[in-house]
Amino acid sequence: xxxxxxxxxxxxxxxxxxxxxxxxxxxxxxxxxxxxxxxxxxxxxxxxxxxxxxxxxxxxxxxxxxxxxxxxxxxxxxxxxxxxxxxxxxxxxxxxxxxxxxxxxxxxxxxxxxxxxxxxxxxxxxxxxxxxxxxxxxxxxxxxxxxxxxxxxxxxxxxxxxxxxxxxxxxxxxxxxxxxxxxxxxxxxxxxxxxxxxxxxxxxxxxxxxxxxxxxxxxxxxxxxxxxxxxxxxxxxxxxxxxxxxxxxxxxxxxxxxxxxxxxxxxxxxxxxxxxxxxxxxxxxxxxxxxxxxxxxxxxxxxxxxxxxxxxxxxxxxxxxxxxxxxxxxxxxxxxxxxxxxxxxxxxxxxxxxxxxxxxxxxxxxxxxxxxxxxxxxxxxxxxxxxxxxxxxxxxxxxxxxxxxxxxxxxxxxxxxxxxxxxxxxxxxxxxxxxxxxxxxxxxxxxxxxxxxxxxxxxxxxxxxxxxxxxxxxxxxxxxxxxxxxxxxxxxxxxxxxxxxxxxxxxxxxxx
Numbered sequence: 001x002x003x004x005x006x007x008x009x010x011x012x013x014x015x016x017x018x019x020x021x022x023x024x025x026x027x028x029x030x031x032x033x034x035x036x037x038x039x040x041x042x043x044x045x046x047x048x049x050x051x052x053x054x055x056x057x058x059x060x061x062x063x064x065x066x067x068x069x070x071x072x073x074x075x076x077x078x079x080x081x082x083x084x085x086x087x088x089x090x091x092x093x094x095x096x097x098x099x100x101x102x103x104x105x106x107x108x109x110x111x112x113x114x115x116x117x118x119x120x121x122x123x124x125x126x127x128x129x130x131x132x133x134x135x136x137x138x139x140x141x142x143x144x145x146x147x148x149x150x151x152x153x154x155x156x157x158x159x160x161x162x163x164x165x166x167x168x169x170x171x172x173x174x175x176x177x178x179x180x181x182x183x184x185x186x187x188x189x190x191x192x193x194x195x196x197x198x199x200x201x202x203x204x205x206x207x208x209x210x211x212x213x214x215x216x217x218x219x220x221x222x223x224x225x226x227x228x229x230x231x232x233x234x235x236x237x238x239x240x241x242x243x244x245x246x247x248x249x250x251x252x253x254x255x256x257x258x259x260x261x262x263x264x265x266x267x268x269x270x271x272x273x274x275x276x277x278x279x280x281x282x283x284x285x286x287x288x289x290x291x292x293x294x295x296x297x298x299x300x301x302x303x304x305x306x307x308x309x310x311x312x313x314x315x316x317x318x319x320x321x322x323x324x325x326x327x328x329x330x331x332x333x334x335x336x337x338x339x340x341x342x343x344x345x346x347x348x349x350x351x352x353x354x355x356x357x358x359x360x361x362x363x364x365x366x367x368x369x370x371x372x373x374x375x376x377x378x379x380x381x382x383x384x385x386x387x388x389x390x391x392x393x394x395x396x397x398x399x400x401x402x403x404x405x406x407x408x409x410x411x412x413x414x415x416x417x418x419x420x421x422x423x424x425x426x427x428x429x430x431x432x433x434x435x436x437x438x439x440x441x442x443x444x445x446x447x448x449x450x451x452x453x454x455x456x457x458x459x460x461x462x463x464x465x466x467x468x469x470x471x472x473x474x475x476x477x478x479x480x481x482x483x484x485x486x487x488x489x490x491x492x493x494x495x496x497x498x499x500x501x502x503x504x505x506x507x508x509x510x511x512x
Contacts, residue, residue, distance in 0.1 A: 001191050002143060004136055004167045004183040007110075011170055012039060012069060017106035019071035020097055022090060022114060022131070024082040024122070025055035031118060033076070039068050044076070056080055057089045058488075060096055062104070073106065082121040087134040088421040090126070094138030095489025102143060102163045110168035111135045113179060125419075129178040132169050136186035137501075139167055141489040144194055146201040188315045189504055193497035195219070196301075196308030200483070200495030204280035204297040209247075209328035212277060212300070213255040216307055216326070220259060223314035230256035240367040242346040243327050246360045249284055249337025250330035256368070257303075257326040259310040263319045269379040270321035271510070272372045273310075273503060276361045276385035277303025277328035284331045284357030285339050298495055299361070301482035302384035303328060305499035312504050320510055325372050327364040331357070343442045347371060348466050351442040359446045361387050362459055366466040373468040380409055380472040382506075383463065384499050386479040390455030397485045399423040400498065403460025406472035412506055413474055421487065422502035424476060433461040 011019060011032060021033060029037050029044045037044040043063055047053045053061035057080035064073050077093035079085040094111070101109045113132055143164055171179045199207055199215065213229045220227035232253050235244055240256075247254040257277070260270075281299040282288060288296065303326035310324040338344070342354045344363065348370040352363065365383055372381055384400075391401045399417070402424045404410040410426045417424040436458050439445040444465060448458045460475045467473045481498045483491075490496040 001187055001194070002140060002164060002167060004169065004187055006169050006171060006176055006180045006183065008173050008176065009170055011112045012036060014110055014170060015070040016108045016110040016168060017072045018101050018104070018109045019069070019074045020109060020111045021074070021076050022079055022093065022111075023055040023076050024085065025078065025080050032112070036074065040065065040074070041068070054078070057085070058092065058096065060093070060100060062100060071110070073104070075100070083123060085123050085126060087125055087130055087419065090131055090134040091138035091421055092488050094135040095142030095487070098139040098142035098164060099488065107163070107165045108168060109139065109164050110170055113169055113171040113175065115172065128171070128175050129182040132171070132179045133182035133186045136167065136169070136183045137190055138489045140187065140190035141193060144197060144491065146198060146494060148202070185316065189312050189501060192308040192312035192315070193500050195311055196304045196497035196500050197491070197495045199304035199307065200298045200301050202297070204330070207279050207297065207300070208252045209255040209277065209279055209330065210253065212279065212303065212307070212326065212328045213257050216257045216259055219307065219311050223311055225310060225314045226260040226262075228258040230258070238347055238371065239345070240347045240371075242344045242352055243329065243364040243367040245338045245342070245344040245354070246284070246331055246363050247329035249334045250332040252279075252330045254327070254329040257307070257328060259307065259324040261310060261313045261318070261322045263313070263317060264321050266321070268321050269377050270323045271507065272323050272325065272376060272378040272381040273306050274325045274365060274368045274372055274381065274383040275302035275304070275306030276300065276365055276383070276387065277326040278361055278364065279328060279330055281331045281358070281360065282333055284333050284337050284360060286356045286358040287333055288358060295483075298483055299386050300328065301386050301495055302478060302499070304495070305384055305478075305497065308497060308500045309503050312500055313507065316504070318507055320507055322507060323372070323376060323378070325368050327368040329364055331360045346466065348468065350444060350465060353439040353442040353445040355445050356447045361385050362446055362462050365463055369463060369466040370468060373471055378471055380406070381467060382413070382474050382476065382503065384476045384478055386482050387459045387477045388456045388479055391477045392480045394456055395425055395480055397480050399425045400481050401456050401477040402426045402474055403429050403457055403477070404474035405429070405464060405467070406474065409472040409474050412509065413476070413502065416502050416505040416509065420501040420505050422481070422498055424502070427457050427460065429457065429460060429464065433457050434464070437462045437465070
């Protein structure tokens with residue numbers, strides 16, 4: 001992880017490859033930018049006058065200083081109108097800037113943190129420490145790369161040419177402590193997102209269920225968590241016929257991963273997070289089309305995000321109890337694979353008519369939710385899954401869908417999504433939808449009849465049947481945001497790590 005340094009240098013005398021200023025939208029440079037403009041012989045004023053830069057959200061102005069400053073280059077990052085500017089604008093701006101700095105071979109990037117006086121008129125969320133955290137997070141996430149499988153000579157050249165080797169936050173002496181704390185949190189969260197992205201970026205022949213289990217064990221040792229792995233024989237004893245039905249067609253054995261963080265003592269009820277871990281999804285007998293099937297190595301992003309979340313929770317030492325559960329399987333179409341029309345018996349005792357073997361995520365989550373809500377007494381359960389293509393039709397790549405049994409829980413997740421830029425949108429769960437997953441010959445069916453529609457909601461309606469007891473539950477369908485969401489701090493190709501930052505924020509805002 002790239003180190004973040006905290007310094008109190010005067011910005012205009014600070015030596016760096018790139019000196020970064022966050023700017024509101026205005027007609028001409030003011031404040032410290034006015035002094036900077038003098039040093040640069042009016043270059044900033046000229047850019048404003050020519051409308052090459054106005055401070056709009058997402059705008060970046062990069063100027064070489066040509067020896068007029070100790071900084072080799074300066075960059076202005078627009079936040080938009082002050083009253084409307086949010087932390088997400090800082091995060092995205094820092095992510096864009098970091099990518100630009102990498103392209104321009106800047107080794108050190110220094111962000112000037114605005115003072116309290118300079119933040120007058122801005123949205124209330126933009127405070128010094130919050131900006132430091134968002135800038136650090138955005139830059140670190142924007143600098144992520146995955147080159148595990150490139151030959152050594154190409155990796156060495158890339159490492160040599162590349163890149164940003166340190167980030168610096170310039171602040172006042174009085175704000176040093178809170179700036180350092182915010183930067184440290186951002187670094188730990190970014191590391192957890194890196195872990196999540198790495199798990200999703202590995203190909204299916206590396207990131208098998210066994211591999212996920214070993215990674216969970218490694219992280220548990222490193223971060224002092226409890227880790228339990230249930231093997232196939234354990235799942236058979238528990239009666240997890242739904243999960244085992246999915247894994248039946250694969251030579252790779254399933255793994256049921258349990259990570260526990262007891263930050264508030266075992267007397268307090270934990271929050272349960274369950275993540276879908278289909279490490280490769282062919283669709284089974286209901287085989288997917290060949291085009292883009294390679295992306296189905298990322299059908300375990302809910303599980304990857306759950307593992308990454310647990311790393312973040314433990315490394316931040318959050319004062320709450322959290323249990324992460326990942327049912328991990330491959331969905332393959334060999335002679336032992338389940339067939340359309342087969343009936344499975346779940347751990348709950350409910351029987352499931354399998355009408356489409358490509359609706360397998362809900363089958364493994366069914367047993368995981370039953371296990372979670374019977375073996376623990378949770379205060380709330382949240383599951384994450386790349387569950388349906390239908391969510392793309394509803395929300396595109398801009399938000400996860402929320403299907404839930406508790407309005408307060410849903411709103412807390414939505415609020416965390418707004419704060420972190422990992423947005424979520426609530427869907428209805430009326431009785432009519434639950435009727436859509438009733439089977440004629442079994443208790444339930446894993447897809448609705450053709451023409452019914454509402455695929456995302458019906459996926460949630462199916463999962464609800466396996467949440468035992470009167471526990472608040474929310475399902476996050478992340479199929480549209482798990483990769484390719486277009487945010488500048490996320491990879492344009494590959495996994496985004498969605499869910500880690502949202503749920504860390506949710507857990508940090510829990511009320512006793």
